[in-house]
Amino acid sequence: MVKRGGEADDRDMIEVEHVTKRYGEKLAVDDVSFVVRPGTVTGFLGPNGAGKSTTMRMIVGLDAPTSGTTRVNGRAYHDLEAPLHEVGAMLEARAIHTGRSAFNHLLAMAQTHGIGRDRVQEVIDLVGLAEVASKRVGAFSLGMGQRLGIAAALLGDPQIVILDEPSNGLDPEGILWIRTLLRRLAAEGRTVFLSSHLMSEIAQTAEHLVIVGRGRLIADTTVEDVVAKASADAAVRVRSPQVVALRQALAGDGVRIHSAESDVLEVHGVPSARIGELAAANGLILHELIPLRASLEDAYMDLTGDAVEYRTQAEPPAADELELAA
Amino acid sequence: MSTTTISAPAAFRGTVTQSRVARSEWTKLWSLRSTRWSLLAAFAAMVALGIIISSVQMGRWTHMSLHDRAIYDSIDTGVGGYHLAQLAIGVLGVLIISGEYATGMIRSSAMAVPRRLPVLWAKLGVFAAVTFVLMLVATFISFFAVQAIVASHHVDHAIGDPHALRAVIGTALFLTVLGALGVGLGALVRNTAGGIAALVGLLFVLPGITALLPSSIGDAISPYLPLNAGFTVTTSTFEDPHHLSTWVGFAVFCGYAALVIAAAAVQLARRDV
Secondary structure (H helix, E strand, C coil): CCCCCCHHHHCCCEEEEEEEEEECCEEEEEEEEEEECCCCEEEEECCCCCCHHHHHHHHCCCCCCCEEEEEECCECHHHCCCHHHHEEEECCCCCCCCCCEHHHHHHHHHHCCCCCHHHHHHHHHHCCCHHHCCCEHHHCCHHHHHHHHHHHHHCCCCCEEEEECCCCCCCHHHHHHHHHHHHHHHHCCCEEEEEECCHHHHHHHCCEEEEEECCEEEEEEEHHHHHHHHHHCCEEEEECCCHHHHHHHHCCCCCEEEEEECCEEEEECCCHHHHHHHHHHCCCCCCEEEECCCCHHHHHHHHHHHHCCCCCCCCCCCHHHHHHHC | CCCCCCCCCHHHCCCCCHHHHHHHHHHHHHCCHHHHHHHHHHHHHHHHHHHHHHHHHHHCHHHCCHHHHHCCCHHHHHHCCHHHHHHHHHHHHHHHHHHHHHHCHHHHHHHHCCCCHHHHHHHHHHHHHHHHHHHHHHHHHHHHHHHHHHHHHCCCCCCCCCCHHHHHHHHHHHHHHHHHHHHHHHHHHCCHHHHHHHHHHHHHHHHHHHHHCCHHHHHHHHHHCHHHHHHHHHCCCCCCCCCCCHHHHHHHHHHHHHHHHHHHHHHHHHCCC
8 A cells, every 4th residue: 555654755765656557448557556665676577568667657757647646756757856866767668869879878868967977987887888888879789788778777876776677688697787786776775666577587686576467456565475475375296196085185175286197286285294194094105295395486477367468378487497596 | 797886976966957958969969970961961062052053054154045144143042052951951850859759769868857848949959059050151151152153254242232141141040940840840740751751741742732723822822831931031032923021931931830849849748758
């Protein structure tokens, strides 16, 4: 829920209140409310087409909400006198003239606020573009373009940083670089609002989570809560030559069982120890009894399951991918 | 990652002002190769066309009819380069804003200047100032060069002669307002091809269409068409008797530009980018 505090409470916050955005027939964002608080990384998670980019565009004043309001530092973005000093944003869509050099692009941005050439050079060094700063942006790779977008976002040394899918299309080195940068930004006490369609990526850096699907708010929660929920709901893999009898022995309230293979069951809602006891009590043979690792991605899929716009039959990402990330 | 700090010294923090946005637009204008080439092309066209035409005319002076010699106007030839320069200036006017829509740069501009209108005013101001200065210099060069060329047949004019100085300054003014009209159309249409089509249609196609109308109607409308109204400030002789007087015509031309720019401003302030 959105709570409006006094003036001081709005400092470095992003507030989205009952925001709806309609493009013709299509309802892109449907009555979404949440608050992004300072000093932490808030992940903005949702399948593609969930309304993340649209919401971010409304926060930085590019799109006007059909109804509802967005505020930054307690004010509409439109009313900020020095927006680049308060909010730095990199949106997913291209926002750079391809015929201009990186340096001149940043210089033109900087000059609107009276920011000098020294600072332009500083952010260019920071994102590692010093050697290509005088090259036309049109010749940049996707990764260089992302770095330039981040340089533009950091130009005004803003306390609030908004990044839309920053690691999209980046190579592993670039992803690592962004991850490190995000941690630094958060460690410096900035408000970081980061969108992604991948739970595994968000879980790296975010503490807070805002999850949307099909334009609606699904959850306003913490990574910790999602992990706890995932753990509580973890499955146990059981291999047995007597699956039919085992199914009957395990059946009960809140228990979900499905067969992964002809002699394998995946059991939700019964701890592995209890499964072993029940099997023994019923004289059933077990060949395997494996508690599966709680998967953040599974928990996320459970949350957004109904909200995915284009569904495939593909398997969710494996749990070890998450472990790699953590 | 490098050890560079993300933070900057607090001292530089400034707010967005109209003059700062103008400074930014100045950088934007000169940092694109296409802009520099277009301005160079407009300058070269403005200087060269009158010189070439007057040289050709003087070369075949003895073959020209007495009537043609009698009405020969070296002031018109001196500023005649605008016939070519107007295309470069008009198209560049469209491009300096439609290029931002085509590349997405407009989003960066809008995020830096969320009120947006200062960006339009700055673009207009910078482009108008650059166009006026460049075209004024080019027109003076062309004027004096042409007078030097035609002096051999004693049909040259001094800058102090009636209409001469007004035609030279008027040509720079005409091209400046035409450039501003291009900026307005680019901002209104938000698309390079569409903006150029609108510009060409408004300036060069409309007169052709009105020529097809019955002359009673066509003659009444024709003087008020943008180009017909605008060019009055560049010339001292009129072949067609149906025309507005010099400054009234120019005011009508400015009116067209102002209308288009006003519509573009309303849209820029309201629409999503």
